[in-house]
Amino acid sequence: MAIPAETFFLRPDNETSLQQQIQRLIVEAILSGRCLPGEKMPSSRKLAEHLGVARITVTIAYTELVSNEYLVSKGRSGYFVSQTAPSRPKFNLPDQADKTQVDWARTIGQRFSEHVPLVRPDNWRDYKYPFIYGQSDARLFDHHNWRNCALKAVGRKDFDTLATDYYERDDPMLVEFILRQILPRRAITARPEEILITMGAQHALWITAQILLTQRRTAAIENPCYPGLRQILSQTRCNTVSVDVDAAGLPPENLPETLDVVFTTPSHHCPTNATMPVSRRERLLDLAARKGFIIVEDDYEFEISFLKSPSPALKSLDPTGSVIYVGSFSKSLFPGLRLGYLVASEPFIREARALRSLVLRHPPGLIQRTAAYFLSLGHYDAQIARMGRIYRKRRSIMEQSLHENGLTQTGQGTFGGSSFWMRAPNSADSSKLAMKLRQDGVLIEAGRAFFPKAKSSPDTTASPILPLPRPGFPTAFRTSPRGSKKQSRRMLFHG
Template identity: 60%
Template sequence: MAIAAELFFLDPASAATLQHQLRQQIVEAILDRRFLTGERLPSSRELARHLGISRLTVATAYADLMAQGFLSSRDRSGYFIAEGVQSRPAAPPTNDAEQRADWSRLIGQRFSTSRGRFRNPEWRSYRYPFIYGQADPALFDLAAWRQCSRQALGQSDFNLLTADFYEADDPELVLYITRHLLPRRGIHARPEEVLLTLGAQNALWLSAQVLLNQRRTAVIENPCYPGLRQIVEQTRCHVRPLDVDAEGLPPDQIPQGTDVVFTTASHQCPTNTTMSLARRRDLLERAQHEGFAIVEDDYEFEMSFTNAPSPALKSLDRAESVIYVGSFSKSLFPGLRLGYLVGPTEFLAEARALRALVLRHPPGHLQRTVAYFLSLGHADRQMEHMRRVYAERRAVMEEAIARHRLEIAGAGSGAGGSSFWMRTPPGIDTTRLAQDLLAQDVVIEPGPDFFFDPEPQPQHYRLAYSSIPSERIAEGIARISGAIERAKT
């Protein structure tokens, strides 16, 4: 790789010679690993022209550095960063208050203190990764995706690829969502009632920012998706968690004065329970009479193996109280970061304006690639394949769980989805269990971060099977069972 001449500069106010400045810049870059072994430096002519100095000055600096072992030369090829030069360790942060800005004072809001899920970025290196929401490369049609991506790079789509559409979205993708995806959930919406987002997380954030403030009250499920809890808490609104049961969120416990209810009605996160039809109607009736909005996160409706998915809340809504959140993370892949909001035009006008302020719109090439992938039938074929594989994995996991007498705390057989919500015997801290299992080559998700108040609930954990092949599930469950037995003693 060639090092660009534009990376070099000289300080006209420096007392050091031009040659010394150039040598120092190159040495500093090598020691800091900004210039790597084998990379080629600009020619003396090119660098001299860029810096406006004599070519002899550059050639002399190069020759000195070669004599010191920092550079090597090749006949008719130029100068290169030499092998064997050791980089220096990172310098510790300075404690000199006079030199460093006081960032503890300058930071106006803090987001890093929010509780986050137990995440292991190296989960792929473990043999038994029971991690939720990650893609299995064996299940994705990469060749079809490449084809659609190349098609989206064609001349006919050049404007969509290169232009800034401000607040607009790809009309082809929006049309497919309104004509083909939403009707599968019983939802009928016009294109102007759909807004594309950078995934469901971004859709939930936009919803919370538009609907909540310090004077308003939000109801969330307990346990719930940790990302949602953190989003709602950052609005500084009043948060009221409601414990879910075997039928999901109980509408009769929603307190007076509630402004927004967030729910995963069709597939509660993380327990996998489904809100009953009676409760759905009750929730919608309360929303209409009491004047609160409902944000429905329908994140995994495609993963219904044995029964048809229950109707979305949005499909039953006659008062336009429901804002619907959809995502392509489960049907395509999570790294796509593409989702959508469906709601009343008054709400979407504000969400669209906020999105434009923060990120304009999702990349046009990405939107058009997804539009082709959907319209050409690739997504439907992939989803059908995923359902078959996930159903097989679920059956293998259920059998292994039963054989090792592990306890399922959430919905069991027939619930679909891609995970199990589990519970250990009393007295076992699942955060510590998860740490211990890493030594057994097993990755699980401990449960405390899913709860609004984690202290009374240390014994839940989640096991997902989207990223682990069927033939490894039984051994992984056996290792979890063994770790739990050891933790009892």
């Protein structure tokens, strides 16, 4: 029996290649049982005409399916579904209505979904002006050399490295180049035993909080701060104290007397972009040495110091080993990479490695080795330099636009960074503003998640973030807190 070409349809919004889409359509039809072993496939000409694609595209897809034993080619007779094609197991499942209904409201022991998320539409890329915080501009990334590094990583020479389970270890090549090329940028020296690779900075912060904090301990965080950190700390059930930042970041003199851990973003405070001066860093380190608390340094966006040379990391100034350093490649490469690292004293890294192994053995070997090649071959340094030049130009355009439109910048961002922290009019409700702007194709993010959740006042005002603009894009907002007038007048701009 011949399978009609009309069996298959392409989705217009699919991001994969036409060849891959056709392969997937046929594979799904075979696995679902709609196309049975021995049945004849539509000719490449008929399927190409029906789908509106080139005939060679269908032929290549068919050839790939033959190599994977989904199809067989019978000379001039055409292509047929293979008798040995993979199939899904079939089960005689009971009617869903017969299943016991679980009262999940009572069954769930801990809740993780009650924080204020940074919500964005799934189709945010389709907006005319999608100003979304934390996303990369694909035009700035070195796709060619990253692809070459990925191909090198999957080559025969490295296959044993990729296929082997490292257990608790990390790719030694990546660790070596972090030691030799990344940490020296921050004036940090370390040994391999003092580094742990993580699935991004948030994973590193979670590991750190789990090890350092209990219900009886106190952690200080910046206000406003990265929303994910606040949620991480809430799950440890520690006593969390929010300390308001100023134009120079976290003020050490405002920290509580009783304290176990301080979380800070001194290079570029998230979200205001304030940079902590060296004198304040030294006061914070002195305070930590005298009072015996640990500092967790999230070195957020240190690579994006394109206006001035970055200040030395807290970790590099630490004489006592009280600083745990968190780094990430999310901003310098791309967010979807999800690759970061922890640098700390060996006893802490030993515990962090053991904790990580309970959740995942190690980040994927392919990702680690690809990043290692990208670093070692000099592509990373070239990427940072290129981003710095372009971001400097975009920042100048943004500052001029803000000034011409009478908008007030609150966060200084004197070292660079990827965003602006703005002040909105007292009467502005940034959440409502964000929804209104969507109607004009402008997508901005509500920023109240950067602040602690108000216990009494309803969700009302907040402040936005504007990213540095892409060519042809205007600025956008992200809203912040609610409650106080001070919070209601701030906003953050990214790009």
